Amino acid sequence: MTQASTTRRSVRRRHDREIVSLALPAFGALVAEPLFLMVDSAVIGHLGTPQLAGLAIAAALLSTAVSVFVFLAYATTAAVARRVGADDLPAAIRQGMDGIWLAAFLGLAVVAVTLPTAPWLVDLFGASGTAAPHAVTYLRISSFGIPAMLIVLAATGVLRGLQDTRTPLYVAIAGFTANAALNVGLVYGAGLGIAGSAWGTVIAQFGMAVAYLVVVVRGARRHGASLRPDAAGIRASAQAGVPLLVRTLSLRAVMMIATAVAARLGDAEVAAHQIILALWSLMAFALDAIAIAGQAIIGRYLGADDAEGARQVCRRMVQWGVVSGVVLGVVLVLARPLFVPFFTGDPTVQDTLLPALLVVALSQPVAGVVFVLDGVLMGAGDGPYLAWAMLVTLVVFAPVALLVPVLGGGLTAVWWAMALMMTVRMLTLSFRMRSGRWIVTGATR
Structure with missing residues (x-):
């Protein structure tokens, strides 16, 4: 075997290790996320068909609202990873904070729009008279969790850019577990019905957001990066997205x-x-x-x-x-x-x-x-x-x-x-x- 062939095999093995070390935890985190909706569906399904139909409509609206802003994760990952490659961790984390601030502002804007328009949005989807009230209830309560979910997207992008896909996996597993326990406790234990499921999900989402922020803030303090919102940086993050x-x-x-x-x-x-x-x-x-x-x-x-x-x-x-x-x-x-x-x-x-x-x-x-x-x-x-x-x-x-x-x-x-x-x-x-x-x-x- 020639020296060139040995070198190529060594490079391929190094790339393979990099890909696997990042892709496997990322896959686990991606799979854990849709389990939120599965838990909600399983819990609410036992309340009745109108409640489940209401969840289906509200979940479609919520997933659309969140997926539209998936660029918060993608654009942040690329920008942070570049600065990591340039060996400038303070700038990498500063870039990530700009993305997180943008996520928070966008989340608040979505909530401001969703709360008053929830009945109209549900009617637009053709909800029946029995399902509509449940859909409106779930949508309005769950909309409070949208800022947290967008922060999670942006913070996930920060950690991916820092070459860390394990923390998102751990946070996703913890969030799924908390969501399941809260749903059962609030829907049946507290007797809150579909509203209990929505509140349980919101609490779990904010818990995930807090966990991410703790990790990012610790990194910012360790590397001397500012945590304050920077108008130019937030604007640049928005333009990139x-x-x-x-x-x-x-x-x-x-x-x-x-x-x-x-x-x-x-x-x-x-x-x-x-x-x-x-x-x-x-x-x-x-x-x-x-x-x-x-x-x-x-x-x-x-x-x-x-x-x-x-x-x-x-x-x-x-x-x-x-x-x-x-x-x-x-x-x-x-x-x-x-x-x-x-x-x-x-x-x-x-x-x-x-x-x-x-x-x-x-x-x-x-x-x-x-x-x-x-x-x-x-x-x-x-x-x-x-x-x-x-x-x-x-x-x-x-x-x-x-x-x-x-x-x-x-x-x-x-x-x-x-x-x-x-x-x-x-x-x-x-x-x-x-x-x-x-x-x-x-x-x-």
């Missing part, structure tokens, strides 16, 4: 169009579509964990002026994405006899589900590349390109998906359109990666 907001909204539009088209096809189709979406989201958590590792590692390499190191780790993460996608696709196909009956016993829904599920399995290697390159470009602070690429993808996807009810093909055609969407994303992101224009070194982009 705008392109990622456009990207997120475009992606949400894709998902909404796909669901709307499936709903037009019939009850069996939309039921099968919902099951596939749940599975698709679960697999996305695994791929997103690699993307999160990419954000943190790429930002650090670029901050350290190591362009070649950034290229090498990017190539290695793409390999990880492809292999992970292949594994997920194979598992999805082999395990379908086990999980399909778990979701539904309706033969019509099962027959509708299976061919579309095969399309999803075939597209997973493409999804693996997309998630990884998305994370790489976020870590590089290449938000404007990500925004334009996602808008182009939306323009290609929308007419194809909307033609499905006209041209036929059923739910399988909808998911072929989704596979096309992922392919367009892969092509646009791969073009950017090969161009090298995303490689901008230094403590700031």
Whole structure:
């Protein structure tokens, strides 16, 4: 074995260790987050169907409100990681504090809008007369937790940028445990019904926010970073987040169009579509964990002026994405006899589900590349390109998906359109990666 070959293997092993050490805890934290809603659903489900229907509507509104601001985590991760790579921890934490202050201000603004408009928002979703009061109650109370959740997003970005994905995992597990205990205690022990579930979740969310703030504040004091809000820094954080907001909204539009088209096809189709979406989201958590590792590692390499190191780790993460996608696709196909009956016993829904599920399995290697390159470009602070690429993808996807009810093909055609969407994303992101224009070194982009 030549010296060059030995060196390449050593570099690959080092990159693998970095990726695994960041991705595994990130995956655990990502999986723990949706368990909040599962606990709420399980507890409220025993109160009655109207309460559960109300939770479904309120949860959809709340998840949309929070997911729109996911850029607080992504943009903060990239900015902090760059300064870590430049060996300027005080500036890294200062950058993170700007993101946290922005999260707090945005959270308060969302609460101010949600409280008076809650009945109108619930009606907009077409809630029944029996479910609407429960939805309004849950939405209004839970909205108080939005500032805490946005702070959690931003603080998670700070820690990821500092190459720490273990603390978010521990906080997520503690938050999930507290939420479960509070829900049971307040709903049944205190007899507060759906309001008790909402208050339990809010308390758990603020507990998570406090835990994150304690960690960040300790780091700020240790490195002499200011904790005060800085108008210029907050404005810069907001400007960096705008392109990622456009990207997120475009992606949400894709998902909404796909669901709307499936709903037009019939009850069996939309039921099968919902099951596939749940599975698709679960697999996305695994791929997103690699993307999160990419954000943190790429930002650090670029901050350290190591362009070649950034290229090498990017190539290695793409390999990880492809292999992970292949594994997920194979598992999805082999395990379908086990999980399909778990979701539904309706033969019509099962027959509708299976061919579309095969399309999803075939597209997973493409999804693996997309998630990884998305994370790489976020870590590089290449938000404007990500925004334009996602808008182009939306323009290609929308007419194809909307033609499905006209041209036929059923739910399988909808998911072929989704596979096309992922392919367009892969092509646009791969073009950017090969161009090298995303490689901008230094403590700031």
